[in-house]
Amino acid sequence: MKQTGDLALMKKINKSIVMERIRHESPTSRARIAEKTGLTKATVSSLVAELISSDLVEEIGAGQSRGGRKPMLLLFNCSAGFAIGIDLGTDEITSILTDLNGRIVSESTVRSDNTNVDTAISALKACIGDLIKQAPISRYGVIGIGVGIPGFSDEQGNILFAPNLGWENIGLQAILEAEFAIPVVIENEANVGAVGEKRFGSSQAAASLVYVSIGAGIGTGIMLKEELYRGAFGYSGEMGHISIHHDGKPCRCGNLGCWELYASEHALIQEARAVYRDPTLDLDTLLKYAQAKETKALQLFTQHGRYLGIGIVNIINSLNPDRIIIGGRLALAEPWLVASMIEVVNKRSLPYPRAHLSIQFSTLGSKATVLGACSIAISRFFSSTKVWVE
Amino acid sequence: MKQTGDLALMKKINKSIVMERIRHESPTSRARIAEKTGLTKATVSSLVAELISSDLVEEIGAGQSRGGRKPMLLLFNCSAGFAIGIDLGTDEITSILTDLNGRIVSESTVRSDNTNVDTAISALKACIGDLIKQAPISRYGVIGIGVGIPGFSDEQGNILFAPNLGWENIGLQAILEAEFAIPVVIENEANVGAVGEKRFGSSQAAASLVYVSIGAGIGTGIMLKEELYRGAFGYSGEMGHISIHHDGKPCRCGNLGCWELYASEHALIQEARAVYRDPTLDLDTLLKYAQAKETKALQLFTQHGRYLGIGIVNIINSLNPDRIIIGGRLALAEPWLVASMIEVVNKRSLPYPRAHLSIQFSTLGSKATVLGACSIAISRFFSSTKVWVE
DNA sequence: GATACTTTGTAAATTGATTAAACTAACAAA
DNA sequence: TTTGTTAGTTTAATCAATTTACAAAGTATC
Numbered sequence: 001m002k003q004t005g006d007l008a009l010m011k012k013i014n015k016s017i018v019m020e021r022i023r024h025e026s027p028t029s030r031a032r033i034a035e036k037t038g039l040t041k042a043t044v045s046s047l048v049a050e051l052i053s054s055d056l057v058e059e060i061g062a063g064q065s066r067g068g069r070k071p072m073l074l075l076f077n078c079s080a081g082f083a084i085g086i087d088l089g090t091d092e093i094t095s096i097l098t099d100l101n102g103r104i105v106s107e108s109t110v111r112s113d114n115t116n117v118d119t120a121i122s123a124l125k126a127c128i129g130d131l132i133k134q135a136p137i138s139r140y141g142v143i144g145i146g147v148g149i150p151g152f153s154d155e156q157g158n159i160l161f162a163p164n165l166g167w168e169n170i171g172l173q174a175i176l177e178a179e180f181a182i183p184v185v186i187e188n189e190a191n192v193g194a195v196g197e198k199r200f201g202s203s204q205a206a207a208s209l210v211y212v213s214i215g216a217g218i219g220t221g222i223m224l225k226e227e228l229y230r231g232a233f234g235y236s237g238e239m240g241h242i243s244i245h246h247d248g249k250p251c252r253c254g255n256l257g258c259w260e261l262y263a264s265e266h267a268l269i270q271e272a273r274a275v276y277r278d279p280t281l282d283l284d285t286l287l288k289y290a291q292a293k294e295t296k297a298l299q300l301f302t303q304h305g306r307y308l309g310i311g312i313v314n315i316i317n318s319l320n321p322d323r324i325i326i327g328g329r330l331a332l333a334e335p336w337l338v339a340s341m342i343e344v345v346n347k348r349s350l351p352y353p354r355a356h357l358s359i360q361f362s363t364l365g366s367k368a369t370v371l372g373a374c375s376i377a378i379s380r381f382f383s384s385t386k387v388w389v390e
Numbered sequence: 391m392k393q394t395g396d397l398a399l400m401k402k403i404n405k406s407i408v409m410e411r412i413r414h415e416s417p418t419s420r421a422r423i424a425e426k427t428g429l430t431k432a433t434v435s436s437l438v439a440e441l442i443s444s445d446l447v448e449e450i451g452a453g454q455s456r457g458g459r460k461p462m463l464l465l466f467n468c469s470a471g472f473a474i475g476i477d478l479g480t481d482e483i484t485s486i487l488t489d490l491n492g493r494i495v496s497e498s499t500v501r502s503d504n505t506n507v508d509t510a511i512s513a514l515k516a517c518i519g520d521l522i523k524q525a526p527i528s529r530y531g532v533i534g535i536g537v538g539i540p541g542f543s544d545e546q547g548n549i550l551f552a553p554n555l556g557w558e559n560i561g562l563q564a565i566l567e568a569e570f571a572i573p574v575v576i577e578n579e580a581n582v583g584a585v586g587e588k589r590f591g592s593s594q595a596a597a598s599l600v601y602v603s604i605g606a607g608i609g610t611g612i613m614l615k616e617e618l619y620r621g622a623f624g625y626s627g628e629m630g631h632i633s634i635h636h637d638g639k640p641c642r643c644g645n646l647g648c649w650e651l652y653a654s655e656h657a658l659i660q661e662a663r664a665v666y667r668d669p670t671l672d673l674d675t676l677l678k679y680a681q682a683k684e685t686k687a688l689q690l691f692t693q694h695g696r697y698l699g700i701g702i703v704n705i706i707n708s709l710n711p712d713r714i715i716i717g718g719r720l721a722l723a724e725p726w727l728v729a730s731m732i733e734v735v736n737k738r739s740l741p742y743p744r745a746h747l748s749i750q751f752s753t754l755g756s757k758a759t760v761l762g763a764c765s766i767a768i769s770r771f772f773s774s775t776k777v778w779v780e
Numbered sequence: 781g782a783t784a785c786t787t788t789g790t791a792a793a794t795t796g797a798t799t800a801a802a803c804t805a806a807c808a809a810a
Numbered sequence: 811t812t813t814g815t816t817a818g819t820t821t822a823a824t825c826a827a828t829t830t831a832c833a834a835a836g837t838a839t840c
Contacts, residue, residue, distance in 0.1 A: 004403065004404055004428050004798095005399065005400035005401070005402075005403035005797090006400065006797085006798060007797080007798070007799095007824080007826055008826095010395035010396065010397075010399070010827075011395070011825090012395075014394055014826085017394060029788075031788050037394055038393075038394050039394050039827085040827070041788080041789065042790075042791085043826080043827055043828080044789095046826085046827090062835095065786090065787075065788090065835085065836050066836095067785085067786050067836080067837055067838085068785085068787025068788065068835075068836055068837070069786080069787050069834060069836050070787085070788075070836065071787080071788060072789080160742060161742055208621060229614065231709060231743070234710075235710040235740070235742050237710075238708060238740055238743065239707070241707040241708075242632065242704045242707060242708055243634055243738070244634070244635075244636045245634075246652075246697075246700045247635075253740055254737060254741075255703060255738040255739070255740075310633060310636045313645060317629070317631040317643075317645070318610075318627070318628060318629045318631075318632055320621030320624075320627075320628075321621070347644060348633075348645040348646065349644070350643050350644070351644075352542060352551055353626075353628065394827095395826090395827085396827060396828080397796055397797055397826080397827070397828090398796095398797095400796095400797060404798085419817075421817050421818070429798085430799055432798080432800085432818090432819075433797080433799075434818095435818065435819065436797085436798090455807055455808070455815095455816075456815085456816060457807075457814085457815050457816060458805095458806070458807055458808075458816025459805060459817040459818075460806070460816085460817075461817060461818090462817080462818080
C-alpha cells in the first residue's frame with residue numbers, strides 16, 4: 001500500500017530498521033546499530049527503549065570493550081510471541097509451533113482426508129487448538145497462523161481452487177480468524193516453501209530464488225528480492241504446466257506435454273511401475289532399489305534427472321534466478337538424479353544466465369513448507385516498513 | 391537503495407506524490423491533490439510552490455467552480471526538459487527526442503552496420519549529437535538518454551553480451567556519459583518495449599505485463615507493478631529460449647526445440663521460403679500474399695499463430711500476467727495470426743490464470759522501444775521515491 | 781597511578797516538515 | 811443579501827530526527 005510521508009511513517013521505518021538489525025545481528029549494541037544504519041545514537045537509543053518496553057528486545061549485560069566503554073548487548077526476545085505454521089496436504093496435516101525466530105517448539109502430523117472440506121476444516125481447527133494450548137505464556141501469545149495449501153488463493157485468504165483437494169472458493173482465512181481471533185495467512189504450498197528456504201535454508205543471501213516443489217505435480221514459488229511474486233491474481237508459479245513437448249501427452253489441465261507429466265514424482269512412479277511390472281511400487285521402495293544399485297532403478301532416476309533438467313533450463317532462461325531449490329519428497333533422490341540433471345542444465349541453458357546460478361536440493365526437506373508458513377505469519381506481525389529509493 | 395527515514399526523505403516522498411499527480415492528472419488543482427492524496431492543503435500548497443519555482447509545474451489560470459471559489463489549475467510543464475530514446479538494431483539506429491510527457495519532438499532512423507563496435511558507437515554519438523542540437527532551449531535541457539539494445543546489460547550500463555551484434559563487455563553507458571555528460575541508461579530491447587507499452591500504450595492499468603518482442607528471435611520484457619523485472623543479473627526474459635519441444639531442433643543457444651525456432655519472424659520466413667521455393671521472400675511480400683488471400687500464405691500464418699499460442703500458454707501458466715502484448719514487426723500480421731493463436735491459448739492454458747488476462751498486439755509498433763527508452767530516462771530524472779508498506 | 785584517548789550511551793536544544801485549525805477569498809444558489 | 815460551498819493561505823502546535831554537549835566507563839601509555 002502506497003502512502004504519504006509523515007512523522008509516524010518515519011518512525012515506523014526507523015523502528016523497523018532497528019528491529020531488523022537486532023533480529024538478524026543479535027546480540028548487538030546501540031552504538032553498533034547507529035554505526036551500521038546511519039541513524040544517530042540518540043535516535044537508536046530512543047527506539048530501542050520503546051522496543052524494550054514492548055518486550056521485543058532485552059538487555060543481556062555488557063559485552064567486550066572495543067577500546068572504550070563496554071557496550072550494553074541487546075538481544076531479540078524471540079519468546080515474546082509464537083507462530084503456527086500448517087501444511088495442508090491431500091491426506092495429512094502437518095503443523096508446527098515456533099518462536100519468533102522460527103525455532104520449533106512443538107510439531108505434529110495427523111492423517112486426515114482433506115478432500116472433504118468439512119472434515120479438513122475440523123481437523124485443521126483441532127490441530128491449531130492443540131498448538132495454541134501448548135504455546136508458552138508470553139507477552140503477545142500466538143501472533144499468527146500461516147497455512148500452505150496445494151492450490152491458489154487470493155490476497156484475502158480465499159482458496160480459489162485447489163485441484164488435488166477438489167476445493168473451490170473456500171474462505172479459509174475468514175473461517176479460521178473467526179474461530180481463533182488470530183491473524184491468518186493462506187498461501188500456495190510452493191510459495192510458502194520458497195519463503196521457508198529463503199528464510200531458514202541455505203539461500204538466505206539469494207537475490208531471486210525459485211523453489212521447485214515436486215510431488216504429485218510440480219509447483220514453483222518465485223521470490224524476487226525479499227518478496228514473493230504472486231502474479232496478477234495469485235495464480236503464478238504453475239511452471240509444472242509449461243509445455244516441454246508441444247504435441248506431447250495430453251495433461252488434465254488442457255495443455256499438451258506439460259513438464260509435470262514427465263518430471264513429477266507421480267510420473268516417475270508410473271514409469272517405475274511399468275518397468276518393474278509392479279502396480280503398487282512406491283517411492284520409498286524405488287529409493288531402496290537405487291540404494292542397492294539396481295540398474296533399472298538407476299536408469300529411471302537418470303532419465304528423471306534429465307526431465308527435471310529440461311524444465312529447469314526453461315526456468316533459468318526465462319527468469320534468471322540466482323538460486324534454484326528442488327524440494328518435495330523427490331529431493332531425497334538427489335544422489336541419483338543430480339548428475340544427469342546438471343548435465344542437461346549445463347548443456348542446454350544459456351551460458352550467461354547460468355553463470356552465477358546455484359542449483360540445490362532442499363536441506364529443509366518437508367519442513368520448508370511449515371517453516372515458511374510460520375515465517376510469513378511472523379513477517380506480518382513485524383510488518384516491516386521498508387523504503388526503496390530508485 | 392534502502393535508507394533511513396528523516397525529514398528530507400519525508401519531503402521527497404510527498405513531493406514525488408504531488409508531482410506524479412500533476413504529471414498524470416494534469417490539469418488539476420491544489421485542493422484536488424490534497425483530497426486524493428490525503429496530504430493537507432497546506433502541505434500541498436508548500437510543495438506545489440517549490441515545484442513551480444523549479445519550473446516543473448505552471449499555473450494556467452482558474453478552472454470551473456464546483457460550487458465555490460474557482461480552483462487554480464496546475465499543469466505539468468512538460469517542456470522543462472527533453473529526453474532522448476534510442477533503438478540500437480543490428481543494421482539501423484532509430485532515435486527520438488521527446489518532451490517530459492514522451493511526446494515526440496524529433497525523430498530519425500539511419501542505417502548503420504552495428505556489428506562493428508566502433509562504427510556503431512560513432513553513429514550513435516552522431517545521432518545523439520544531432521538530437522541534442524535540435525532540443526529547444528529549456529530549464530533542464532536534455533535530461534537523459536535511454537538506449538534499447540538487442541542483448542543483456544548490467545545495472546552499470548555495461549553491455550554484457552549482444553549475440554546479434556557480436557558485442558561482449560562494452561561499457562556503453564560510460565562511453566556515452568563521458569561524451570555528453572548526460573545520464574545514460576542501457577536496457578534490453580524487449581524490456582524497454584515493455585516499459586513503452588506500459589507507459590504509452592493501451593496497458594497503463596495493467597498490474598503485470600509481459601511484452602513479447604518478435605523479430606529474428608523472441609525476447610520478452612516483464613513488468614511487475616510499475617517495475618521492470620531484470621532477474622538476478624540482468625539476464626531475465628529470454629523466454630524465446632524456453633523449449634517447447636524437448637527433443638526438437640537444436641538451437642544455437644545449446645538448447646533443443648526453443649520457442650523462437652518455431653515462432654520468430656525468422657522461423658516464419660524460413661518456412662515461407664521453403665513453401666514458396668523463393669529464397670529471397672521477405673515479410674512484406676508474405677503480408678501482401680496474405681492480403682490477397684493466398685491460401686499458402688494464410689496457412690503459414692495460421693500455423694505460426696498456433697506456435698505463438700503455445701509459447702504464450704507457457705507465459706500465462708508460469709507468470710499469470712494480466713496483460714500480454716505482442717510486439718515487433720510481426721505484430722503487423724495480427725489479422726492472420728490472431729484467430730489460431732487465441733484458439734490455442736483458450737484450449738491449452740489453465741482457466742484461472744487465463745480468466746482476467748488480455749492479450750493484445752502492439753499499437754505502438756516500432757515506437758514502443760524508443761518511447762520506452764525515453765520513459766526510463768524520464769523516470770530516472772524524476773527519481774520517484776516510492777514507499778511500500780508491507 | 782596519572783593522564784590521554786576511545787567508545788558507549790544519554791540529555792537538552794534545535795531543526796524542519798507535517799498537521800490542525802482558523803481564516804481569507806471567491807463563487808453559486810436562493 | 812444571505813447562506814453555504816469550495817479553494818487556498820496563514821499561524822501555531824506537534825513530533826521525530828539531528829546537533830551538540832556531556833557523563834560514564836573503559837583501554838593504552840608513560
